Amino acid sequence: xxxxxxxxxxxxxxxxxxxxxxxxxxxxxxxxxxxxxxxxxxxxxxxxxxxxxxxxxxxxxxxxxxxxxxxxxxxxxxxxxxxxxxxxxxxxxxxxxxxxxxxxxxxxxxxxxxxxxxxxxxxxxxxxxxxxxxxxxxxxxxxxxxxxxxxxxxxxxxxxxxxxxxxxxxxxxxxxxx
Amino acid sequence: xxxxxxxxxxxxxxxxxxxxxxxxxxxxxxxxxxxxxxxxxxxxxxxxxxxxxxxxxxxxxxxxxxxxxxxxxxxxxxxxxxxxxxxxxxxxxxxxxxxxxxxxxxxxxxxxxxxxxxxxxxxxxxxxxxxxxxxxxxxxxxxxxxxxxxxxxxxxxxxxxxxxxxxxxxxxxxxxx
Numbered sequence: 001x002x003x004x005x006x007x008x009x010x011x012x013x014x015x016x017x018x019x020x021x022x023x024x025x026x027x028x029x030x031x032x033x034x035x036x037x038x039x040x041x042x043x044x045x046x047x048x049x050x051x052x053x054x055x056x057x058x059x060x061x062x063x064x065x066x067x068x069x070x071x072x073x074x075x076x077x078x079x080x081x082x083x084x085x086x087x088x089x090x091x092x093x094x095x096x097x098x099x100x101x102x103x104x105x106x107x108x109x110x111x112x113x114x115x116x117x118x119x120x121x122x123x124x125x126x127x128x129x130x131x132x133x134x135x136x137x138x139x140x141x142x143x144x145x146x147x148x149x150x151x152x153x154x155x156x157x158x159x160x161x162x163x164x165x166x167x168x169x170x171x172x173x174x175x176x177x178x
Numbered sequence: 179x180x181x182x183x184x185x186x187x188x189x190x191x192x193x194x195x196x197x198x199x200x201x202x203x204x205x206x207x208x209x210x211x212x213x214x215x216x217x218x219x220x221x222x223x224x225x226x227x228x229x230x231x232x233x234x235x236x237x238x239x240x241x242x243x244x245x246x247x248x249x250x251x252x253x254x255x256x257x258x259x260x261x262x263x264x265x266x267x268x269x270x271x272x273x274x275x276x277x278x279x280x281x282x283x284x285x286x287x288x289x290x291x292x293x294x295x296x297x298x299x300x301x302x303x304x305x306x307x308x309x310x311x312x313x314x315x316x317x318x319x320x321x322x323x324x325x326x327x328x329x330x331x332x333x334x335x336x337x338x339x340x341x342x343x344x345x346x347x348x349x350x351x352x353x354x355x
Contacts, residue, residue, distance in 0.1 A: 052339075081337075081339045082300070082337055082338050082339060083337045083338070084338075086300070087338070111332045112335060112336060115292075116300075119260070122261070140328075142328045142331045150319050151319060151320055151325065155288050158289075160227075160260045162258045
């Protein structure tokens with residue numbers, strides 16, 4: 001199996017303003033550790049960036065990836081316009097070109113683009129590992145960020161996808177795997 | 179624009195095994211919507227989960243709740259995943275009926291209802307989730323009512339260029355039909 005680490009919407013605009021994203025620095029650190037590990041094990045890293053024709057126009061300040069993310073020349077950048085990272089984007093083609101059949105999913109925001117992309121990817125028959133401590137969101141009017149993260153991790157771990165159930169694993173477990 | 183009311187997994191075993199939030203109210207509202215959708219020439223699509231246990235095809239637990247107004251002329255779709263479109267006839271059936279708009283109802287909010295809603299939106303259906311037409315059970319970490327509120331909040335904020343998912347109460351939909 002060839003692994004692709006998918007890093008969703010870790011962009012400047014999503015990490016500005018109040019309330020802050022939960023444990024943003026920790027999530028970035030863990031994504032960086034997984035990116036190095038994925039490259040070392042022969043996989044690829046895909047940075048997905050949300051774009052629109054307003055403040056997230058490609059090249060705009062808010063559209064930029066967080067400067068603390070460890071990016072390498074061989075990484076792949078993919079633009080998208082919907083919560084579903086596959087929707088009218090080049091992601092599926094780029095994954096196919098890389099021979100990727102297993103996805104490690106990370107990013108922001110947990111309940112919007114991360115969740116939608118996971119559920120859609122599951123229906124496209126990828127093997128999916130959600131990084132339990134590799135995605136984040138903000139406190140929302142209904143639920144606090146930590147409750148949202150716990151709820152979605154729980155749902156994904158028992159989502160019904162015949163033949164290839166999703167896994168939800170901590171970064172440390174993934175780094176320790178051969 | 180032709181509408182289908184999707185009724186997801188409103189099956190006996192799902193309501194026997196766990197206490198679903200306001201189950202009677204959800205059934206009543208689905209029946210109200212079914213009446214209105216039929217009157218306007220729309221389709222009723224009952225989706226039934228199946229597996230090898232309580233949900234074996236034809237088993238008592240697999241059956242649709244008897245309190246639901248389901249009729250022989252309605253459409254019945256079998257599925258095996260949370261995504262009602264996954265390896266099922268759903269997309270084909272909807273396209274044959276020239277359905278472009280979906281009202282989504284059913285159980286469970288956080289699993290099959292959520293996954294089907296997101297999947298349908300990515301397939302370019304116009305999706306309206308019925309805010310008080312889906313239900314779930316208390317979870318280890320959250321009460322059912324909070325989960326329903328959270329998912330309603332989130333679906334209304336999903337980004338889909340040109341065609342946002344709407345989240346509307348039964349009363350609003352009945353007035354709009």
